[in-house]
Amino acid sequence: MKNHFSFIGGNEGAWLVTSSHTIIGAPLEPVPKLDIVNMPAAQLDIHATWILQGFTSNLRYTERKELTQLRAKQEGLNRPNSVCAALIPIKKSEEWWALPQDERRAIFEEQSHHTEIGLDYLPEIARQLHHSRDLGEPFDFITWFEFAPEHTDKFDALLLQLRASKEWQFVEREIDIRLQKI
């Protein structure tokens, strides 16, 4: 399953955890380090404090005009200068998931401007979304961001904008874990 990733919190890993804040809901046990591997958790024979997993997938809300803008501005993960990262697992409410597609899209973009806000922070903030809900995981999404140290303030501003949005009224668990590449 080449699109499955496991985020392993424990004493080993390529990323040093510099802070961990519970934004809403139950906390996640603090860990000193994080490793990311490109396989499902069930295939791992590893000792860890926790493992979160998710898969990359097709776009769920992005429309053609937004996709064109994203492709023109975004850069990939693993840029040499992007030694800062954030792992932000998120769980939305059952109310969110029971909404039909048009109502979720309207909240996501027309009311919350999720993609539009993200575009303002490209290419500085690179990101990758991993879907977890369909795997019976404790979170619905594992979001991952990479940026250079001098763009930390920009990243914080991005989060403030998103967390103030209508979409975030449906977020019932969120942990903000910051990391540095070792």
Added chain:
Amino acid sequence: MKNHFSFIGGNEGAWLVTSSHTIIGAPLEPVPKLDIVNMPAAQLDIHATWILQGFTSNLRYTERKELTQLRAKQEGLNRPNSVCAALIPIKKSEEWWALPQDERRAIFEEQSHHTEIGLDYLPEIARQLHHSRDLGEPFDFITWFEFAPEHTDKFDALLLQLRASKEWQFVEREIDIRLQKI
């Protein structure tokens, strides 16, 4: 993972396979029987000819007006008279999955009338969609239908309508397996 289902083709099971037709793409080995269990394939210790798996999930294209109509007309699986079933695994092209949400929705409903066609056959034809692509499976979807023997002609008409649609131009593998409850 309470939303994961495995479809086990082999010599055992609660459903007798009455026919199997390859509509497009590579065939699937014929089997005499099918069993369905509510767990992922990785948790099964079983001898079978093949196992297909998928998960039920939130709605991906349905809008509020359609959801209201579906809820008013549809009936669930396991009706006593619904002793006929169809298992139709489907794989769509990479071109389909690379499309943004608005273009997939436009093909799915405005051009192909997928939900509108399905509504015409409710409540006679009950159905359940299982998503497989994100699990690295050979098919993208495992579709399952249940109906009474006297509605077999209606079900065949439904399939003819869908297969003639623009959406089906993106289908590159499809097997039509018919079954009877034992």
